[in-house]
Amino acid sequence: MTPAARISAAIEVLGDLEARRRPAADALKDWGLSHRFAGSKDRATIASLVYDSLRRKASAAWIMGEATPRAVVLGMLRLQRGMDPEAVAALCSGERFAPEPLSATEREKLAAASLEGAPAHVAGDFPEWIEPSLRRIFGEELIPEMQALTTRAPLDLRVNALKVRSREEAHDALPHLGAIETPLSPLGLRIAPSEDGRGPAVQSEPEFIKGWIEIQDEGSQLAALLSAARPGEQVVDLCAGGGGKTLALAAMMENHGQIYATDGDTRRLAPIHDRLIRAGVRNVQVRTPRSGADAVTDLNGRIDCVLVDAPCTGVGTWRRNPDAKWRLRPGSLEVRRKEQATVLDRAASLVKPGGRIVYITCSILPEENDEALEGLLQRDPGFDVVKADELLASAGLSTLSSFVRMTSHGLQLTPGRTGTDGFFVSCLRRR
Template sequence: MTPAARIAAAIEVLSDIDARRRPAADALKDWGLSHRFAGSKDRAAIASLVYDALRRKASAAWIMGEGTPRAVMLGMLRLQRGLDADAVAKLFSGERFAPEPLSEAERDRLSKGTLDGAPAAAAGDFPEWIQPSLERLLGEDLVAEMQALTARAPVDLRVNTLRAASRERAHDALPHLGAVETPHSPLGLRILPGEDGRGPAIQAEPEFLKGWIEIQDEGSQLAALLTAVRPGEQVVDLCAGGGGKTLALAAMMDNHGQIYATDNDARRLAPIHERLARAGVRNVQVRTPRGGADPVADLDGRIDCVLVDAPCTGVGTWRRNPDAKWRLRPGSLEVRRREQQAVLDRAAGLVRPGGRIVYVTCSILPEENDEALAAFLARREGFSALSRGEVLAGAGMRDLEAALRPTALGWQMTPLRTGTDGFYVAVLLRSS
């Protein structure tokens, strides 16, 4: 397919997403099934165009003066891909399989349109209804922070010290990937996104198959490190899902002590078993819920550290899931807040006196972070938030302080400040 034909296909997919209000991945899959002539490179290029358009949906609509799929694509090519009006006109030629030629109004918008005077939600490409929440956290940095969430995310790798001796050894084994060391995590390697938006096939690499590396955003790596778990401790990963942080904790504990990995959705736990075996992890018990019974009921009051990787809206992952921002609704935020309170209450029953709850989300909304913890502390006696300095000191990561955004009860990571997804971390201590 020609570049112009790929753009036409991407506009078709965007139209399907708009009409049926469906996830981008589903629309792209259906397009591929009905256009089997398109090769893998064509499908990848079309997906990249679609996701870039969704990243810049509001700002592209602002400069083009309308929000149709065609207008959003045009605006994205200008804002995200850096094409001028002449370059765009060559792609929108109306020739075979190419989109219809530019109108005079479209060319004028492409030539003269700017984000000057655009409201914050348009300039920062986010739903207007969450602006008050974002302003409470970000203040004057609102637009700059949200614009950073429109960029493509890199592929971050965590070096598994249970298999590879060091980050340097893993790096030297993967010279063809062009990886660089992550700036904050001592275990991370980063592969920057290519021009076509495609990443390398990490899961086919021999080092991945041998368990030397795992795909994990640097922010998630830092969240695991800030738990400060130690060999010999008793740990519960209460929302373990596929096991990314479980694996990181096991390596930090050097396979000594015990981690109990569980999740209220048994289906989410399915991948963890193969991942544990590949990574050489031997100190994890997977507790799969069955028949409505609490799989960790026997652990109440015994646990040194409970990791609560809480269910959340995922606002901090919009670099990777740009279509999710336009499907977010107030009702879904309320559902997540109730789930967060429930899982915090369950964690409170597990942790021993003197133990800690490490609360993590991949959100930047205060309702899911500081405010969720404040509500918990207001109704549960015997818990207090560790100071931010104590958290960093306990993890041996004082150098990280300059990069993190402090909040009332914890730390916030963002793409602008830390170059990571938007992770929140706070630590609660149980005194009695």
């Protein structure tokens, strides 16, 4: 496919998203099935165009003066890809499979492209209704922080200390990936996003198959490290899902002590078993709920650390899932808040005196972070909030204090401050 034909395809996919309001991955898959002549590179490039358009949907529509799929793609090429009007016009020749030629108005809009005077939700490309929440956490840094969430995320790897002596050993085994060491996590390697949005096939690498590395955002790595899980402890990963943080905890604990991994959604636990074997983990029991029954009732009051990687809106992952921002609704936030209250109450019943709850979300909304913890503290006054400085020191990460944003009950990682996905981490200790 020609570059122009790929632009036309991206416009077509965005039109499908607008009409059917579904995940971009589904629309892209259906487009690929109905256009089998498109090769893998074509499909990857079209996906990159679609996701970049969704990242800049509001600002692209603003500079073009309309929000049609064509206008959004053209505006994105100007704002996100930095193409001048002539370069955009060259792709819109109207020839076979190419978009129609630019109108005089479109040329003028592209030439004058500016976000000066744009409201915050346009300049930052986010739904207008969450602006009050975001202002409470970011204040005057709102627009640059949200603009950081419109960039492409890198591919981060966590080096598995159960299999590899050092990060340097893993790095030296993968020179062809062009990875660099992550600046904040002592266990991370980072691969920059490619021009066409395609990443390397890490999962086919021998080092991945041998369990040397796992795919995990640096922010997620830091969140696991902030749990300060120690060898010999009794730990519950209450929302374990596919096991990313479970694996990180096992490596931190050097396979000593016990981790109980469970999740209310049994389907999410499916990948964890093979991942544990590949990573060389021996101190994890996977507790799969049966018929909706609680799988860790026998552990009430016995646990040193309960990790709560809570269900949330995922606002902090918008670099990777830009279509999700435009599907977010107030009702979905309320659903997540209720789920967070339920899982925090369950965590509280597991912790022994002196034990701790480590609460994590991939969200930047105060309602899901500080306010969720405030709710637990009101329902169960037997907990104290561990101060952020103490939390960082206990994990050996005091140098993070100059990067993270401190909140009333925890700390916030963001693309703008830490170069990671948006994560919130807090620790509560039972008296």
